[in-house]
Amino acid sequence: MQLGYVGFSVHEIASGESLVLESSATEKCLVLVSGKATVTVGNQVFSHIGERMSPFEKDTNQQRIKPHSVYVAPQQRIQVVAETDLELAVCEAPSEGNLETRYITPQEVDAEHRGKGHNQRYVHNILPDDKPADSLLVVEVFTDEGCTSSYPSHKHDQDIDGKETYLEETYYHRLNPSQGFCMQRVYTDDRELDECMAVYDKDVVMVPKGYHPVATIAGYDSYYLNVMAGPKRKWQFSWERDHAWINSEDYK
Structure with missing residues (x-):
């Protein structure tokens, strides 16, 4: 299956090696999932960026370490030189080319805790809809x-003015420890699409439509990098009616 709006790839680059991405019509967000690098885009050089050696790494205060990322405007040639072993995610989407290439520092990445009880996660908003981009939305979830x-369960697969936007989505999964797995289901109200899968470390799940919940397994923590894009750059979604009560005070 190929998505119409979202493009996604991951490159594992050994220390001292390099990757060249030729110019294209898409905007890109380069996310350093782990490792350090120097990124050159046209005549701009972003030197010695990156900090964490694993997406699960925490600082001395036991806070999750935020990623370093680069937003790249279309029609730009990119060179990435790995200064350590590097895990680089390349997120792509259609673009009108109105924005400038820029470095997204960890300080610019908002962090938030969501949920309660056994429905909790921690989020790094790398490229949310209130930050400049033409199509891309990029977020990390722990x-x-x-x-x-x-x-x-929620969905964003149709345009309903003020309520829901059409956004395709991909999930890039990491597990800690790495031999673990989690579960993900992708399904629609009419069950025309209804897939439930065991997802392993470094798997990618595509969500062309429908609901897409994730459940972790005892002993294994989950990280995923979400990429969304569609004709309108706004994250608006609809809850599945049967399970929306999980958001209420009745759920502890």
Whole structure:
């Protein structure tokens, strides 16, 4: 299956090696999932960026370390030189080319806790809809063992003015420890699409439409990098009616 708006790839680059991405019509968000690098875009050089050696790494205060990222305007040639072993995610979407290439520092990435009880996660908003981009929305989500996320089930697969926007989505999964797995279901109200899968470390799940909850397994923490894009750059979604009560005070 190929999506119409979202493009996504991950590159594992050994220390001292380089990657060249030729110019294209898409805007890109380069996310350093782990490792350090120097990124050159046209005549701009972003030197020695990156900090964490794993997406699960925490600082001395036990706070999750935020990512370093680069937003790249279309028609720009990119060179990435790995200064350590590097895990680089390349997120792409259609663009009108009205914006400038820029470095997204960790300080610019908002962090937030969502949910309660066994439905909790921690979020890094790398490229949310209140930050400049033409199509891309990019976010990291951390879910501890035994919890659900992207839940209660919600969808964003049609345009309903003021209520829901059409956004395709991909999930790039990492597990800690890496031999673990989590579960993800992708399904529609009419069950025309209804897939439930065991997702392993470094798997990618595509969500062309429908609901898409994630559940972790005891002993294994989850990280995923979400990429969304569609004809309108606004994250508006609808809850699945049966499970919306999880948001209420009745759920502890």
